[in-house]
Amino acid sequence: xxxIIIKNLLIAQSGGPTCAINATLAGxxxxxxxxxxxNIYGAxxxxxxxxDSKIIDLKSQIKTEEDLxxxxxxxxxxxxxxxxxxxxxxxxxxxVQILKSFNINYFIYIGGNDSMDTVYQLSKYIEKIGEDxxxxxxxxxxxxxxxxxxxxxxxxxxAKFVANSVYQIAKDVEIYDYKTxxxxxxxxxxxxxxxxSGAVAKKLCGxxxxxxxxxxxxxxxxxxxxxxxxxxKRTDNILILVSEGIKDSENNFISNTSGKKDxxxxxxxxxxxxxxxxxxxxxxxxxxxxxxxNILQRCDxxxxxxxxxxxxxxxxxxxxxxxxxxxxxxxxxxxxxxEPYQTKFVLxxxxxxxxxxKMIIPRYTDSHFQIDDxxxxxxxxxxxxxxxxxxxxxxxxxxxxxxxxxxK
Amino acid sequence: xxxIIIKNLLIAQSGGPTCAINATLAGxxxxxxxxxxxNIYGAxxxxxxxxDSKIIDLKSQIKTEEDLxxxxxxxxxxxxxxxxxxxxxxxxxxxVQILKSFNINYFIYIGGNDSMDTVYQLSKYIEKIGEDxxxxxxxxxxxxxxxxxxxxxxxxxxAKFVANSVYQIAKDVEIYDYKTxxxxxxxxxxxxxxxxSGAVAKKLCGxxxxxxxxxxxxxxxxxxxxxxxxxxKRTDNILILVSEGIKDSENNFISNTSGKKDxxxxxxxxxxxxxxxxxxxxxxxxxxxxxxxNILQRCDxxxxxxxxxxxxxxxxxxxxxxxxxxxxxxxxxxxxxxEPYQTKFVLxxxxxxxxxxKMIIPRYTDSHFQIDDxxxxxxxxxxxxxxxxxxxxxxxxxxxxxxxxxxK
Numbered sequence: 160x161x162x163i164i165i166k167n168l169l170i171a172q173s174g175g176p177t178c179a180i181n182a183t184l185a186g187x188x189x190x191x192x193x194x195x196x197x198n199i200y201g202a203x204x205x206x207x208x209x210x211d212s213k214i215i216d217l218k219s220q221i222k223t224e225e226d227l228x229x230x231x232x233x234x235x236x237x238x239x240x241x242x243x244x245x246x247x248x249x250x251x252x253x254x255v256q257i258l259k260s261f262n263i264n265y266f267i268y269i270g271g272n273d274s275m276d277t278v279y280q281l282s283k284y285i286e287k288i289g290e291d292x293x294x295x296x297x298x299x300x301x302x303x304x305x306x307x308x309x310x311x312x313x314x315x316x317x318a319k320f321v322a323n324s325v326y327q328i329a330k331d332v333e334i335y336d337y338k339t340x341x342x343x344x345x346x347x348x349x350x351x352x353x354x355x356s357g358a359v360a361k362k363l364c365g366x367x368x369x370x371x372x373x374x375x376x377x378x379x380x381x382x383x384x385x386x387x388x389x390x391x392k393r394t395d396n397i398l399i400l401v402s403e404g405i406k407d408s409e410n411n412f413i414s415n416t417s418g419k420k421d422x423x424x425x426x427x428x429x430x431x432x433x434x435x436x437x438x439x440x441x442x443x444x445x446x447x448x449x450x451x452x453n454i455l456q457r458c459d460x461x462x463x464x465x466x467x468x469x470x471x472x473x474x475x476x477x478x479x480x481x482x483x484x485x486x487x488x489x490x491x492x493x494x495x496x497x498e499p500y501q502t503k504f505v506l507x508x509x510x511x512x513x514x515x516x517k518m519i520i521p522r523y524t525d526s527h528f529q530i531d532d533x534x535x536x537x538x539x540x541x542x543x544x545x546x547x548x549x550x551x552x553x554x555x556x557x558x559x560x561x562x563x564x565x566x567k
Numbered sequence: 568x569x570x571i572i573i574k575n576l577l578i579a580q581s582g583g584p585t586c587a588i589n590a591t592l593a594g595x596x597x598x599x600x601x602x603x604x605x606n607i608y609g610a611x612x613x614x615x616x617x618x619d620s621k622i623i624d625l626k627s628q629i630k631t632e633e634d635l636x637x638x639x640x641x642x643x644x645x646x647x648x649x650x651x652x653x654x655x656x657x658x659x660x661x662x663v664q665i666l667k668s669f670n671i672n673y674f675i676y677i678g679g680n681d682s683m684d685t686v687y688q689l690s691k692y693i694e695k696i697g698e699d700x701x702x703x704x705x706x707x708x709x710x711x712x713x714x715x716x717x718x719x720x721x722x723x724x725x726a727k728f729v730a731n732s733v734y735q736i737a738k739d740v741e742i743y744d745y746k747t748x749x750x751x752x753x754x755x756x757x758x759x760x761x762x763x764s765g766a767v768a769k770k771l772c773g774x775x776x777x778x779x780x781x782x783x784x785x786x787x788x789x790x791x792x793x794x795x796x797x798x799x800k801r802t803d804n805i806l807i808l809v810s811e812g813i814k815d816s817e818n819n820f821i822s823n824t825s826g827k828k829d830x831x832x833x834x835x836x837x838x839x840x841x842x843x844x845x846x847x848x849x850x851x852x853x854x855x856x857x858x859x860x861n862i863l864q865r866c867d868x869x870x871x872x873x874x875x876x877x878x879x880x881x882x883x884x885x886x887x888x889x890x891x892x893x894x895x896x897x898x899x900x901x902x903x904x905x906e907p908y909q910t911k912f913v914l915x916x917x918x919x920x921x922x923x924x925k926m927i928i929p930r931y932t933d934s935h936f937q938i939d940d941x942x943x944x945x946x947x948x949x950x951x952x953x954x955x956x957x958x959x960x961x962x963x964x965x966x967x968x969x970x971x972x973x974x975k
Contacts, residue, residue: 176738176739176742203744204742204743204744207744208744233738234735234738234739235735235738235739235741235742236742239741239742239743239744240742240743241743241744242743319961322961322962323869323961323962323963324863324867326962326963326965327642327643327863327866327867327868327963328862328863328866330584330641330642330643330866330965331584331642331643331862331865331866332862333643333647334584334612334643334644334647334648335612335647335648335649335650336611336612336615336616336647336649359961359962360962363959363960363962364962364964364965365967366967422848422849423848423852425848440830440831440833441830444831448862450859450861450862451858451859451861453858453859454736454739454740454856454858455732455735455736455863457739458735458736458738458739459732459735459869460735461731461867461869461870462869464961539960539961542960542961542962543960543961544961545958550953551771552771552947552950552951553727553730553731553767553872553947553950553951553952554730554731554734554767554768554771554772554950555731555734555735556772557734557738557772559773559774
């Protein structure tokens with residue numbers, strides 16, 4: 160790429176939002192400025208918006224160091240996102256056409272499994288047609304289920320929110336002097352990393368979840384009932400964590416059991432915590448509550464992890480550095496040591512990552528009770544440190560792009 | 568009370584937990600220490616635990632200034648709580664007997680409407696039988712629905728959590744480039760204060776709720792549909808806030824409409840957000856999501872308000888001062904000015920407070936859209952300031968009493 164004089168970068172975000180995806184964007188932007196890039200563009204709504212030429216000029220919107228810092232600690236995807244499969248050469252051709260019309264020679268796509276597939280398809284296609292555009296995938300997902308990396312940006316903050324929320328809920332549900340059951344449902348359709356993180360509270364603070372069911376385990380209702388009866392022998396207020404993706408022994412999602420469809424034919428999904436609650440209510444005449452931690456898991460900044468936000472920012476910078484001489488790679492995090500926590504960033508071949516799910520390693524959980532020391536050593540550095548959010552009038556101050564300012 | 572040499576204080580907590588109820592307990596404890604009280608006791612599980620003589624010695628458990636500070640920023644009710652109606656003279660007699668057996672001459676009960684009724688009954692009874700025990704009510708409730716006080720301890724922190732969570736959820740749901748509806752359900756069965764607080768986000772940060780339905784308004788589904796169609800003309804992602812207590816024009820809770828009962832005959836309540844979601848799904852073929860903010864509203868310390876926590880602590884101190892020469896009173900907060908925010912504490916006759924609900928003043932809401940400037944002036948000082956929580960290994964550090972250490 161030595162002969163190129165103009166350096167134009169495009170960044171886009173994809174998949175579910177996280178607390179850290181904007182930190183990566185901020186890191187990309189920062190490094191591109193330092194390296195004297197001519198133009199730094201953002202595509203709105205991921206690859207889907209790119210196909211519609213929805214491109215904004217980031218330099219005219221991130222004007223000060225204060226703007227950049229605010230962006231770094233803003234949850235969700237500031238550029239917008241999509242869930243979109245690039246499934247034809249026509250689309251790839253159109254993407255390249257648009258990239259070329261903006262003289263973009265570096266493209267960083269921040270996303271999860273599906274987005275890495277896009278990076279894979281696009282980089283392969285560009286290589287095939289002999290264009291000079293480098294495409295790099297920068298990882299993110301709260302689910303922590305990407306191959307090729309020790310963990311994913313966004314996971315640490317979500318894990319910290321889950322762990323602290325479980326702790327707080329445990330403090331809340333133990334206040335009455337009678338038996339109760341509380342079921343907390345945690346994100347992770349295929350991977351139980353976040354749910355397992357919820358178990359940190361009990362391990363570290365003595366108060367937390369009594370029973371933990373992750374997506375990778377097979378869930379059995381009779382087994383749960385037996386565990387509940389056993390647990391009631393030592394405590395009055397039982398707290399149960401379940402992954403949204405728990406399945407029965409025949410591998411069917413618990414959340415699918417009702418099978419009810421709406422007028423438009425979509426299956427009406429009900430979270431497994433509610434289904435379990437309704438079943439337990441037929442057995443136990445005590446207060447039973449189900450709680451979905453819901454989307455605050457991926458957008459609550461108040462419990463964000465400093466390790467996660469700073470690391471995501473650095474990955475953004477490293478993504479730009481890598482894009483200079485590489486294409487078709489994803490940035491991975493390689494852990495060197497737990498204490499002190501040390502990592503280095505590596506380049507991973509994108510085809511090894513795309514469309515795969517990294518499940519939790521079962522030995523991380525000991526029956527349905529608690530997590531083991533190895534998991535603790537893995538998770539603790541990732542939830543370490545608090546993030547300074549700017550407040551005004553009691554409200555967190557977050558950054559917003561002007562999405563109307565599309566370049567014509 | 569001049570002749571008494573021994574000063575023994577009992578403190579108990581009641582009703583739903585809040586982020587600030589332990590700050591009031593800490594304030595009581597602090598002031599009682601300063602005033603040289605001989606014994607400072609805590610009753611576990613409110614008046615119900617007191618009836619069972621579940622009393623612990625606070626001095627042997629709050630050992631350091633660090634313990635006290637930790638207690639001050641611990642959510643939920645550290646002493647435990649109850650929902651218990653003192654409905655007979657027999658029970659009053661038993662309570663007095665137990666108080667006398669511990670030589671308790673001052674009793675502070677921290678709670679909401681029902682607890683103030685207990686203070687009322689008990690203080691009247693003690694006066695009647697000519698005993699020398701002063702009973703003071705110290706207010707708390709996230710619902711902000713107590714008479715006799717400008718606002719209630721605990722409300723500011725809950726309001727700040729709701730306002731910031733609505734802001735974060737709004738950032739999250741706007742990321743996709745297609746139409747969506749999100750319904751957020753907020754606590755407040757009879758009073759809409761918390762839901763109205765959620766509207767602060769849009770007003771201050773430009774991103775937040777499009778439609779707001781509080782408990783005091785009559786909710787009409789056709790009206791909602793019309794508002795949604797109107798709102799879709801200017802935005803793709805509609806965010807709706809509803810109080811858990813919204814009712815139809817015939818004053819029936821929306822949450823009661825299913826009428827399904829469980830095996831034990833309890834009506835199965837479903838939150839109004841889910842009922843509205845299911846109805847909207849029959850009309851709009853777009854992603855529709857319902858979110859209960861659930862109990863994190865009353866136990867999330869990360870968004871707690873410094874104003875609220877400090878004020879609650881001071882109210883605790885004032886409660887002890889007041890108990891020295893008063894009985895049958897509740898501490899009220901009187902607002903002197905908004906800017907600068909100034910208040911003073913006053914003593915309110917308990918019979919004016921007990922068993923009443925202070926509804927939101929309807930003029931605070933303008934149709935179903937936004938809140939007016941008067942509400943903003945009211946709410947802003949209450950959510951101001953951030954609370955320093957102590958963290959270790961990424962986990963908030965909260966205080967716990969040893970509930971086994973009951974005095975025999």
